[in-house]
Amino acid sequence: xxxxxxxxxxxxxxxxxxxxxxxxxxxxxxxxxxxxxxxxxxxxxxxxxxxxxxxxxxxxxxxxxxxxxxxxxxxxxxxxxxxxxxxxxxxxxxxxxxxxxxxxxxxxxxxxxxxxxxxxx
Numbered sequence: 001x002x003x004x005x006x007x008x009x010x011x012x013x014x015x016x017x018x019x020x021x022x023x024x025x026x027x028x029x030x031x032x033x034x035x036x037x038x039x040x041x042x043x044x045x046x047x048x049x050x051x052x053x054x055x056x057x058x059x060x061x062x063x064x065x066x067x068x069x070x071x072x073x074x075x076x077x078x079x080x081x082x083x084x085x086x087x088x089x090x091x092x093x094x095x096x097x098x099x100x101x102x103x104x105x106x107x108x109x110x111x112x113x114x115x116x117x118x119x120x121x
Contacts, residue, residue, distance in 0.1 A: 019098060020091035029079045030086060034099040043104045050093045050100075061087035 022030055037046045053060060064071075064084035071080050086092050 019095040020086070020089040022086050022092075022095065023082075025078075026082045026086040029083045030096060031099060031103075032079075033083065034096060035103050037100055038103040038107050043100055046100055047097055050097050054093050057090070057093055058088060061085075061092075 037043060061084055064080070064087060068077070068080060068084065071077075
């Protein structure tokens with residue numbers, strides 16, 4: 001392969017389809033966001049929003065980077081940067097949807113176990 005062909009191939013490369021796998025630092029931040037969504041009982045609206053914004057995923061991540069100076073005055077900058085970097089990846093929204101659904105199912109299971117009377121008494 002010529003050098004030009006290799007550089008063009010790299011220039012137009014996209015991530016593989018499917019959910020992205022975050023680094024450990026990114027997973028901590030993403031899980032924190034997803035747990036907060038479930039804690040506030042916003043699972044359905046969040047999933048709808050994430051699915052609707054899928055075509056604008058990269059643009060949204062760039063907006064996060066743009067607003068980082070403002071956000072750094074209000075929150076943890078390292079976590080914010082990790083989250084913005086993860087959101088740039090193609091499968092990040094699918095990963096977030098799966099994590100939100102996972103935490104929602106845990107929440108529902110916990111609520112069901114609290115409602116059911118203990119039969120050992």
